Every structure is written in structure tokens, then in C-alpha cells.
Amino acid sequence: MVYELYYWPGIQGRGEFVRLALEETGAEYVDVALLPARKGGGVAALNRYLESEDIERPPFAPPFLKAGRQIIGQTANILLFLGPRLGLAPRGTAGRLWAHQLQLTIADLVAEAHDVHHPISSGLYYEEQIGAARRRAKDFREQRMPKFLGYFERVIERNTKRSPWMIGDSLTYLDLSMAQVIAGLRYAFPKASARTLRDCPRLIALHDSAFARPRIERYLRSSRRLAFNNDDVFRRYPELDA
């Protein structure tokens, strides 16, 4: 099956969590909105699904994945679906639920990292909410990021398989997502994330191991990997880091 991924062009965003799983396993996929408009790509490709009146099960927002006739939305839900098919999920039902629980906790962290620069509204420019952003950033750096990363560090520490991964002894989609979050936080908050990660040696090792996988490494060096930038979820505004 050739999967079709639909996500905003120009940013890694939440689409990247899906891309990493597809890339690690060499799955065939088309990143539809990255095609030129004359080939059915661009934002129009997204809007066909978001605005069309004849789609029975419309997604609320990108990313969404088309697998045959099925359209699946919500990042963590896409990975819940793809994980077992790509061989990137734990084997048993309980393990899969645990992986999904952690993926949802990652989603919460990602939403909070986004809201640091957009605490009032995604519809306003950063510059229109910079005062609130400064206050939220302080809370994120001092409370939320350490709380989340400390939690994930403990999860690896308590993995009874004593592997570098979050669950069991082989890589899951969750590890790829976790590595992506570490990379994003390092981009957005170079100073604060370095401070927090001093207490998270297992997360650093997980990031390094995940991003050194041969296919992932090749992907990260390819032109398919977009650079972090300030239209994305993780943004670098020096005044929000400290």
C-alpha cells in the first residue's frame, strides 16, 4: 500500500511524527501537499478534505493519512494505526495502549511548546502576544518542560528490558517521536533545554540512538527533511529562552 500523508507544506510540525515512522521503515508514501499544485499538491490538496461536503468522516485538521479508502486524523491516532502495520508498535494489547498513552503525553507537551509562542491565539501574530508569550515561556522553561522530560526520563529508567528505548527492547514509533521532541526543544530553547536535559541522560541517549538509525540518518540529511523554522510548532525566539 502507498500511504498518502497530508500536512501543511513548509514545516515539520505534527506531520513529522508520522514521517519519521514511515521513513524508518522505508514505507512507500506520498507527502501530498508537497507536490506542486499542478500535480494535485499544495494547500488545495488539504482543503479538498477539510472543506469538502461529501466526505463522510472529515478530519478536523492536518496531519491526516489516507490508507486506501480510510482517512485517519489526529497524529497519535495515525501512529496508533500505523504502528503495528509498520512493525513499530509493541506486540501485546497492553503494550500498545501504554505506547499510545505516552504518545498522547508527548502530544500534550508539543501543544504546550506551541502555546509558548501563541498563548492567546493562533490567529494572531507572535508580535501581538509577545508579553503573554514571555510569561508563558518562563513557566514552560521552569515548570512544564522539566516536569514532562523528567517523566519521560523515568519511563526509560523503569523499562524493565533495560534498553535505550521507552518500551521493551526494540524501537517503536514512540521513540522516534520522543527524539523529534528533544530536537525541537533544543532548537526552540537551546539554553533551557540544555539545562533540563542535564538530568536526562537516557533521553539524550535515546535521541542519539534514534536519529542514528541508518534510514533516519539518511532522511535527516535528505531534502525531504525540512529545516526547523519560525512558522513551525517549535520556534526559536531568543527572548523566550533563558
Add this chain to the structure above:
Amino acid sequence: MVYELYYWPGIQGRGEFVRLALEETGAEYVDVALLPARKGGGVAALNRYLESEDIERPPFAPPFLKAGRQIIGQTANILLFLGPRLGLAPRGTAGRLWAHQLQLTIADLVAEAHDVHHPISSGLYYEEQIGAARRRAKDFREQRMPKFLGYFERVIERNTKRSPWMIGDSLTYLDLSMAQVIAGLRYAFPKASARTLRDCPRLIALHDSAFARPRIERYLRSSRRLAFNNDDVFRRYPELDA
């Protein structure tokens, strides 16, 4: 099996989405933190799981559910687990994924409704962030709430079974959650929600049908149903409504 639900005492919060599913089906459960402290209840019951060092798969935050030896966190994940067991999930795999996708979209709406009164930090009082809250509330009332509710209204409209429910022709946990969100938005934003719901007759009908189910109605009149209040996710601050 007797389920054990763990959630902050004194509020409906995210625990309520789980309670409604358990109540609708007459499932046996203990709301552990609502027990007196001398019977192992109170916040200490939560902290045993959140802070203990010997739990292999610790939850990040309440609510979490104990089912036998399994501990399951993240509201939508708990419902993903409980739905089929309680007979409150669609039958096929694709339907279950679609239900979960919508439940995650409800979770996003709930998080945004919370952040209206806490746009800067959950660790600060409302009064310390009231300026930012006013601005975020305007965006929520005018953009986000209409966008989310308009979307859910369309989902019911496109249900090919032409039932009052969101998926198929029988009630799922998703409908109970949706009804709870409508009730919460009406409590928090009586004026703005009335305005938005004028265009959502199907959501109003779904709310009324779900909350009129015999067991749910009995539950809502019981002392187990806590009242909405301003320590909760949905809060009524007149200055945030308009």
C-alpha cells in the same frame, strides 16, 4: 471486574468523561480519591501512583484507571480501552479509530476551554493572568468554539445512519463526552455558547438524548455528580463571556 477510577476530588474535570461511560453501562467502579482518607482515598491515593518509584508504567496525571493490574492513563486512551468492554464503541476497527479520532478532537477542545482561564500557567491563580484570559476568551468565543462545534455538528450531519449520535445508530462513549462538553460550555460561557449552538441543532439534540438516558439521568441527579465549579476545567467568569 471492579474498575478503580483515580481523579482529583471536588471537580468533574476530565474524570467525568470516564464516569459517564461507567455510569451509562452500570459498570462497577470505585472512585478511589472520593473515599475518605482513612479508607485509602483522597489526594494521597493519587500520589501513590504519581510519585511512587516502583510503578513500572506510571501515569503522568489523573485521570487514570486501574483494571486488574493494568494502569491506564490519558482520558481518551482510557475510553479507547473501556469502550469495547462496556459495549460503548463502534463495532469494527475503522469505526473505533474514527471514534477515537473524534475523542481526541474533543480533548483538544477541552484543553482550549481550560486554557481560556489559564492562558499563562496552571500554576498561577486566574487573577494573576486575567488580562491574557480576557484576550484568549475573545478568541475562544469567536473563533475556536464555533470552529469545533461546527465541525462536530457536521460529523452528526454526515453520519450515514441518520441517527442522533455521532457514529452509527447507537450510543457510544463519544456521545456521552460530547454531551458533557456541551454542558460544560453552557456553564462556562452561557451567552457565547447559546449564540454558537443556534447553528448546531444536532448537537443540542445529542446532548438532550444522551443526558436523558435513564442511567445517566439518575446519575446526574445523584450526589455522585459533582456540580460545575470554578476549580474545574469549565469555569464561569462573567468577564470571559459575552
